[in-house]
Amino acid sequence: MTEEIMKSLKASAWTLVLAAGATLSAFGAEGGDAATTNAPEPQIQFADPDYDFGRINSGESVKHTFVFTNTGNAKLEISAVHPSCGCTTAGEWTKEVAPGQTGSIPVQFNSGSYGGVVHKTVTVTSNAKNQPSMVLQLHGNIWKAVDVNPQYAVLQVNSESVSNSTVSVHVVNNTDQPFTLTNPVSNNKGIAAEIKSVKEDKEYEVVVRTVPPFDPANTQGLITMQSTLSNAPTVTVTVLVIMQPSIVVSPDRVVLPAGKLAEQTTSTVLIRNQLKAPLKLSDAQLNSKAVKFEVKETEPGVAFTINFTFPAGFEFPAEGGLELTVKTSNERTPLIKIPLSAAAEHAAAGAPTVTLSPRALSTLPSPQSK
Incomplete structure (x- = not known):
């Protein structure tokens, strides 16, 4: 009886040893995965990657600073910042950011002659594991005292129609002030314009035409007109003449x-x-x-x-x-x-x-x- 009890105790002891070994092996395996998961890597997170600058006047500039944080556990490096067009520029941005620290990317948008709703982007390239290429966005509405529609007066002509081709452009006053448009002057003798009133104080039609003899080598022109608005004393229309083959x-x-x-x-x-x-x-x-x-x-x-x-x-x-x-x-x-x-x-x-x-x-x- 005593011998049977001893055999049973030995078997139980070996079972405990094997179970403990299996537990340690499993723990070791989990520990290895954790070590792999916790490998040092930078992460990037922007406070707000989408900036709405609201409404501005045409010609004004918008300045904004995008702030980001390195939420990873290794050094974050910003290698490049690329705006989508020449009207948007990036200032001196933070090149390296330690874990838990913040950096910034200053951006400026020059509205120039833009009008209406605009949308611009800035692409940020870094060594972040979560977002190595991040697109920041700026958008808003640009108000102009005077709208010119279409923005370009395009004339498509050939040798037969060059003497009688016309195109119309509409000039609209967006203010509450009295508005008069006069004195159209062209910088190209082959292009002329006439102003017609559509709605008093609000809208004019500018009829652009080619003037013979037209020089096929000189296909651009600028029509300049005088306005009674103090914030838009002159209005210009860019003219493009496209010569079609006969x-x-x-x-x-x-x-x-x-x-x-x-x-x-x-x-x-x-x-x-x-x-x-x-x-x-x-x-x-x-x-x-x-x-x-x-x-x-x-x-x-x-x-x-x-x-x-x-x-x-x-x-x-x-x-x-x-x-x-x-x-x-x-x-x-x-x-x-x-x-x-x-x-x-x-x-x-x-x-x-x-x-x-x-x-x-x-x-x-x-x-x-x-």
Whole structure:
């Protein structure tokens, strides 16, 4: 009996030892996870990442300082602060912040000529584990004594319409003061304006037009007018003139794969007249007998297609230089030239556009406002 009791006590002791060992192992494992979880890392938290500056007058500046805290347990480093546009700038910000400490990012927004509701952002880059890239926001309403709508007077003209193109801009008084708009002056002799009253003391229509002879190389202008408002003594309208081509060729060249063609290949070029005067094409010529082409008038005086057929086995000559020319009835664009080339030649040539000679009106890039 005594021997049985001793065996039972020994078995219980071993059970306790194993259980204790398992408990210690589990505790050790949990301790390891905790050590991993508590590895030093910086964290960033802003007191308020969204700032509403309310309503300001046009031309005023907004200054605001964003405050943040390092809520982590390692040093926080702010590596970059990038405003979304040139009208918003960042001052000298806190570069390094110890755990539990705060830093700041001063920002200034210059309203300039902005009007109405605006929204700007500032992107903050740091080594924070929770938000390595954080976007701060500024927004509000900018009040102007006078609104100009649209902000730019845009005239799209071609050689035919350049002498009679007009566009209207409306000038609205947002104050309770009497308002008169007079004396429109243009800094471009090819652009003029006329003022018409829409609603007494409140609204005027400014009709902007081109004046012949218009210089296609001078496509920007500024209309300055006198106002009776003390807080807006002058009102300006920026004018942009976009010269449209008389004739559009699409695509501007024919490009085929390099090497011999495995099978017969066709390609089509579209030509469209942008003017009211009917267009006529004549005397189309191609400096290759191997390539066949056909000119079709799909819309009388307006639209044409040129269909090319390349036979199987065709390969562009090493010297290149294939080109179709066609005469037109347009005085400013008497000749259209359409290059034909292999893909390798096209890339090497930098993809030049179709040649309209000698005085073709080409689309000009949109001018920048002053």
